[in-house]
Amino acid sequence: xxTDQGPDDVIARYxxxxxxxxxxxxxxxxxxxxxxxxxxxxxxxxxxxxxxSFKIDELKFLASILDxxxxxxxLLPMIIEVHSGRSELVVxxxxxxxxxxxARVLDMPVSxxxxxxxxxxxxxxxxxxxxxxxxxxxxxL
Numbered sequence: 001x002x003t004d005q006g007p008d009d010v011i012a013r014y015x016x017x018x019x020x021x022x023x024x025x026x027x028x029x030x031x032x033x034x035x036x037x038x039x040x041x042x043x044x045x046x047x048x049x050x051x052x053s054f055k056i057d058e059l060k061f062l063a064s065i066l067d068x069x070x071x072x073x074x075l076l077p078m079i080i081e082v083h084s085g086r087s088e089l090v091v092x093x094x095x096x097x098x099x100x101x102x103a104r105v106l107d108m109p110v111s112x113x114x115x116x117x118x119x120x121x122x123x124x125x126x127x128x129x130x131x132x133x134x135x136x137x138x139x140x141l
Contacts, residue, residue, distance in 0.1 A: 022139045024048035030075040033062055054133045065104050070097045077136040090116040105130045
C-alpha cells in the first residue's frame with residue numbers, strides 16, 4: 001500500500017517563508033483510503049503537532065465511488081491549492097483518482113491537467129460539504 005512517507009515535493013514547497021505558518025496544518029504524511037478504512041480512529045498527524053481526523057461516513061462515501069485499486073491510490077486528505085487573487089483552485093492529483101471523486105461530487109466531468117484538477121471557487125462549497133474532513137486547504141502566492 002503506498003503511504004505518503006513524509007511531506008512530498010508539492011507539500012514541501014508550501015512550507016517556505018511566511019506562507020509556511022498558514023500551512024502548518026498540512027499532514028506530515030497522508031494515508032491511502034484503504035489504510036484509513038481499517039483504522040478504528042482514522043487520522044493523520046499534522047506538521048503543527050495536531051491531528052486531522054476523518055469522518056467515517058466520508059471515507060465510506062469515497063469507498064463507494066472507487067474500486068479496490070483506486071482506494072489504494074487515493075491519498076487523504078486531498079489537497080486543495082488556494083492561490084491568492086485567482087478564481088480557480090487546484091486539487092493536487094498524482095494518479096487522477098481524485099478526478100473520479102470530484103466528478104461524482106460535482107456531478108460533472110472534470111479533467112486532470114499537469115498540475116492537478118482545476119475547480120472554481122463556486123464549486124468549492126459542494127466539494128467541502130461532501131468531503132469536509134477528506135480535503136485540506138493549502139495556501140500559495
